[in-house]
Amino acid sequence: MRRTDGELILWWTLPVLLIIWLAAFLMFPGFRPPMAPAMPADDVAAFYRDNTSRVQYSMILFNWFGAGLLPMLMLIAMQIRRMAHSTPILRYCVISCAAGGPTLFLVGNLFWLIAAFRPERAPELTQLLNDLAWIAFTAGVPFLIAQSVFLALAIFLDDQPQAVFGRWVAYVNLAVAAALAPASFAALAHDGPLAWNGLLSFWVKNIAIFGWIIIMGVVLGQTIRRQRAQERVAA
């Protein structure tokens, strides 16, 4: 019997994580609909007064599970290791990006929780905390963009008859990187598609992240199963 190496157990954390993230996302009142950057300070303060506990519970949930994608990213790193590269450079690139995404998310998460901790403070202060949270959350995409680009490049350079991932996975990753890019410019707009509640910076960006997790999760699951089957045949 094959020894358990735990990769499939790590893989099964993914659907659980996705459900928790989706629940926290829907529970946070600031996302339904996303708060407008043009909201006056008094309205922002009133929002935190009226929704204190729902902000707190949803953000505590995000605080627990914000780094939850790391096992999946390391499974991807393990697959890059099987690719026909001459150096570990691209695997190192993905590992070097992996912690950056959750760290920036955590910065936003902290400011949301601090904003809700004393909602009766001066409205300008709550507005500042809210701004810091939204900009960190929205524009905090550099490592997510980069890891998709590095993964795409790793797939393109995987020159072997039985490639680890199909070419189309590389194109999906480039498309996701392009979908995340406009969010970098969120601080430039108070309304419209680039604003942090806008079509590009909120909807396209967050749907791209969820889509990436689902597609890469499925691809990764299939790849790990295929790898196990090949190893059984070889053994």
Added chain:
Amino acid sequence: MSARWRDNPKRELWFAWWTTVVFYQIFGLVFFVITRTQPPPSPGWDAARIVQWFNDNHTGLLVGFAIMFLITGMVAPANALIAYSMRRMSVSPAFGYAYLVMYALSAVPGMLLLCIALSVGAMRPDRTPELIAWIYDFAFLTYIGTMGVFLLGSLVWMAAILLDKNRVFPKWFGYLNLCNALTEVVVSPAWLFHRGVFAWNGLIAWWIDMVVFVTYTAVFIVQLRRLIQREDFETGPLPDLAGATG
């Protein structure tokens, strides 16, 4: 051309090297020209002068840091290549991994918190001056006062170079890492002083450190290039550059 590039066994190394070079060009352009955050403005200013600084640099701050949010992931190939240089040495892989993770962590306190804070400051110029002054302090203190990861990362690289038997880098470059590490110690008084040579825009805490950092960065980019040129994908000592003309 693309077929030849794909067949080159050093393609990943050259990708990482060129990304490093381009990243530092963009970094310099954004911080020195577009946002005018380098050389840094004074920590001794009153709130009114800080508000004026934000107004003078409004568009530059927003556009410049948007560019950084877009491209900061380009630091990863630089970290990867430096970690690779340690994997090529005779030392334990632990050195390369330690460096990789420390420098992966460093971009957030070392740069991105400033980008977030100053973007937030610039996006609402009508905030009360005291709040704008708080944002300004938060931004520049995290950026200039974040020292530990760079300090320890440079020391890890230095130790690896000095212990290495594979001649990956010349020993003098190991000691240059020590110079870079020491700048991180010298900058620490920036937390204590509002004006003078030790303040965050001072002769010691900023100017001397910047000269060392720019020299160090230029030297390690050249050294990494020589490493890639000399790489033979073996595990013993790296050969000298064949037919090198300098």
